[in-house]
Amino acid sequence: MTNLSQTVLDVLHDHRDSIDRLDAILIYTLGERFRHTQAIGKLKAGNNLPPSDPDREAYQISRLENLADEAGLDPKFAKNLLNFIIQEVIQHHKKQQL
Amino acid sequence: MTNLSQTVLDVLHDHRDSIDRLDAILIYTLGERFRHTQAIGKLKAGNNLPPSDPDREAYQISRLENLADEAGLDPKFAKNLLNFIIQEVIQHHKKQQL
Numbered sequence: 001m002t003n004l005s006q007t008v009l010d011v012l013h014d015h016r017d018s019i020d021r022l023d024a025i026l027i028y029t030l031g032e033r034f035r036h037t038q039a040i041g042k043l044k045a046g047n048n049l050p051p052s053d054p055d056r057e058a059y060q061i062s063r064l065e066n067l068a069d070e071a072g073l074d075p076k077f078a079k080n081l082l083n084f085i086i087q088e089v090i091q092h093h094k095k096q097q098l
Numbered sequence: 099m100t101n102l103s104q105t106v107l108d109v110l111h112d113h114r115d116s117i118d119r120l121d122a123i124l125i126y127t128l129g130e131r132f133r134h135t136q137a138i139g140k141l142k143a144g145n146n147l148p149p150s151d152p153d154r155e156a157y158q159i160s161r162l163e164n165l166a167d168e169a170g171l172d173p174k175f176a177k178n179l180l181n182f183i184i185q186e187v188i189q190h191h192k193k194q195q196l
Contacts, residue, residue: 008145015134015141016154022131023158024165026124027176031169033120036113043113047106056114060121067122071129077186078125084182088175 041093051093139191149191155184
C-alpha cells in the first residue's frame with residue numbers, strides 16, 4: 001500500500017466508511033425482520049401450520065427479483081441471498097415446533 | 099388454512115406485510131452497498147491491489163458480530179451472511195481485474 005497516492009487511499013477509506021454504515025442498516029433491518037419471522041414461527045407452531053410455505057416463498061422471490069432489478073442489484077444474487085435468509089428462518093421455525 | 103381463525107390470519111398477514119417492507123429496505127441498501135464495492139473494485143484494479151483484503155474482512159466480521167448482538171440477531175447468522183456477501187463482492191472484483 002506504500003506506493004499508493006494519498007488520494008486513492010482517501011477514496012478507498014470513504015467508500016469503506018459508507019459500507020460500514022450500510023452494514024449497520026442491514027444488520028438492524030435483519031434484526032427487525034427476524035422479530036417478525038419469530039412471531040410467525042410461534043403463530044405457526046401454535047396453530048399446527050407447516051414451517052415452510054412454498055407459495056409465500058415463491059411470491060417473495062419473484063417480488064425481490066423485481067425490486068433488485070429496480071435497485072440495480074444482480075437479481076440472481078438477491079434470489080440466492082433471500083434463499084439463504086429463508087433457510088435460516090425455516091430452521092428456526094422447525095426448532096419452535098419440536 | 100380453512101380452520102384457522104380470521105384473527106390468526108390477520109396477524110400473519112400483518113407480519114408478512116412488515117417483512118415485505120423490510121425486504122425492500124434490505125434490497126435497496128444492498129444496491130447502495132454494491133455501488134461502493136464496485137467503486138472499490140475499480141480502484142483496486144486500477145492500482146494493482148489484490149481483490150480480497152483479509153485484514154479488512156476480519157475487521158468487518160468482528161464489527162458485525164457486535165452489531166448483531168446489539169440488534170438481537172444471531173451473531174453466527176450475521177457472520178455467515180456477511181461472508182456470503184463478501185464472496186459475491188470478491189467474485190466481482192476478480193472479474194474487474196481480468
